[in-house]
Amino acid sequence: MRRAALLAALLVAAAPVAGQAPLDWTPDEIRAVASHGPWPPPVAVDRSNRVSGNPAAILLGQHLFEEPRLSASRQVACGDCHQAGRDWRDGRARGFGLVELDRRTPSLWNVGWQHWFGWDGASDSLWMQSIRPILDPREMGGSTRGVAKLLREDRQLACGYERAFGTAPGADDERLLVDAGKALAAFQQTLVTPRTSFDDFRDALVAGDTIAASRYPIQAQRGLKLFIGANCASCHFGSLFTNGEFGDTGVPFFARDGEVDSGRLGGIARLRASPFNRLGQHSDDATDASATRTRHVERQHRNFGEFRVPGLRQVGRTGPYMHDGSLATLDDVAQHYSEVSPDRLHSDGVPLVRALGLSGEERVDLVSFLRSLDSDTPKLLPPAPLCP
Ligand code: HEC
Numbered sequence: 001m002r003r004a005a006l007l008a009a010l011l012v013a014a015a016p017v018a019g020q021a022p023l024d025w026t027p028d029e030i031r032a033v034a035s036h037g038p039w040p041p042p043v044a045v046d047r048s049n050r051v052s053g054n055p056a057a058i059l060l061g062q063h064l065f066e067e068p069r070l071s072a073s074r075q076v077a078c079g080d081c082h083q084a085g086r087d088w089r090d091g092r093a094r095g096f097g098l099v100e101l102d103r104r105t106p107s108l109w110n111v112g113w114q115h116w117f118g119w120d121g122a123s124d125s126l127w128m129q130s131i132r133p134i135l136d137p138r139e140m141g142g143s144t145r146g147v148a149k150l151l152r153e154d155r156q157l158a159c160g161y162e163r164a165f166g167t168a169p170g171a172d173d174e175r176l177l178v179d180a181g182k183a184l185a186a187f188q189q190t191l192v193t194p195r196t197s198f199d200d201f202r203d204a205l206v207a208g209d210t211i212a213a214s215r216y217p218i219q220a221q222r223g224l225k226l227f228i229g230a231n232c233a234s235c236h237f238g239s240l241f242t243n244g245e246f247g248d249t250g251v252p253f254f255a256r257d258g259e260v261d262s263g264r265l266g267g268i269a270r271l272r273a274s275p276f277n278r279l280g281q282h283s284d285d286a287t288d289a290s291a292t293r294t295r296h297v298e299r300q301h302r303n304f305g306e307f308r309v310p311g312l313r314q315v316g317r318t319g320p321y322m323h324d325g326s327l328a329t330l331d332d333v334a335q336h337y338s339e340v341s342p343d344r345l346h347s348d349g350v351p352l353v354r355a356l357g358l359s360g361e362e363r364v365d366l367v368s369f370l371r372s373l374d375s376d377t378p379k380l381l382p383p384a385p386l387c388p
């Protein structure tokens with residue numbers, strides 16, 4: 001009897017999180033927490049892509065995503081680097097296609113809500129970004145003609161194309177390449193992370209539901225307070241935990257010895273030079289309203305060494321971190337923000353990042369909060385055949 005009572009007391013002591021009162025949250029803090037939701041946001045629609053949201057195009061896109069014949073060697077598919085069972089990334093520090101790349105393969109979760117794509121934002125739409133690796137000699141090394149031919153000559157793909165776009169694949173090779181990009185984009189827009197324990201806490205806090213809020217571990221609550229206090233949200237903003245823009249966090253910008261990755265600066269140049277941007281003939285947005293950002297983007301000195309602010313949903317599962325995969329774990333990232341030296345920040349103006357000088361315990365809290373943005377994602381079933 002006594003043993004059982006002692007054991008019960010020990011068990012209660014060992015399970016301090018559930019049922020414990022949440023920390024005190026000021027109205028300002030609650031507003032800050034509320035700004036990271038609700039989740040999920042309204043469905044993303046891209047007006048420059050006429051098949052955005054179209055089920056037949058999503059199906060075609062899912063097939064193309066795993067299609068190695070888009071590449072020159074007929075051996076590299078999107079899904080080799082953005083792996084379905086691995087949160088749509090490869091787990092490597094730097095991507096590897098036909099050769100090793102300079103940057104890490106980002107996860108594709110929630111990519112449909114971005115407005116710039118790639119670490120340097122060299123693409124302004126998901127379909128433009130989906131064309132880039134097909135043609136890039138280091139990634140898939142494919143060609144416009146090769147993709148067009150495949151869509152015309154493969155019976156299944158041609159049939160899937162007709163269902164998605166309403167006409168059989170035509171004679172215009174470049175248009176077919178772009179349409180492949182648009183189907184790939186329609187598919188990627190469906191990659192949405194489920195709700196997380198953070199979302200339940202956020203909603204409970206907004207609703208004033210203390211009991212529901214107390215289910216969120218105290219450690220994560222302390223980490224969330226650090227996140228708010230350190231102004232991480234000035235870049236990791238809103239329900240996606242990114243403002244979709246670019247920033248400098250003091251990560252070195254060398255691609256390899258003596259070779260610089262200029263980040264956003266080079267990205268803007270590549271964006272402007274490409275025939276596939278939203279200002280070109282391939283955008284389906286008749287109003288042109290969705291091209292406003294592209295029209296106004298200008299290279300500035302501070303863009304040198306800036307990289308796209310990554311969203312933080314599912315971040316605990318998508319390491320290694322940063323554009324070059326140089327930080328292996330979330331604790332390494334917390335340490336980075338704890339110690340970053342002002343000399344390493346090369347942007348002009350007032351830096352948004354400063355060394356936080358976190359204690360070991362505070363780093364654990366911060367990581368615990370970041371991990372509360374993870375969720376178990378349902379396994380994606382193999383796609384249905386394109387045509388019976
Ligand atoms: C060889 C590995 C590799 C292959 C193959 C590959 N990617 Fe990527 N992907 C990357 C890397 C690396 C980046 C980051 C590129 C950069 O910033 O320069 C990236 C970036 C992206 C992004 C931007 C994500 C974001 O958050 O901005 C999208 C979207 C994407 N790839 C889709 C695709 C599609 C669609 C295909 C197939 C047509 C594909 N990728 C093939 C490695 C790969």
Ligand code: HEC
Pocket residue numbers: 227230231232233234235236246247248249251307308309310312315318320321322323324330333337352353356366370
């Ligand atoms: C100035 C804008 C800015 C601020 C402020 C900022 N970040 Fe970041 N964060 C970025 C950028 C940009 C990257 C990617 C840097 C790179 O790839 O070189 C990043 C990367 C990360 C990553 C790695 C994600 C990944 O997928 O690689 C985490 C985690 C992170 N930040 C958390 C935080 C936390 C926690 C804070 C507050 C202490 C914070 N950030 C403050 C801009 C910012």
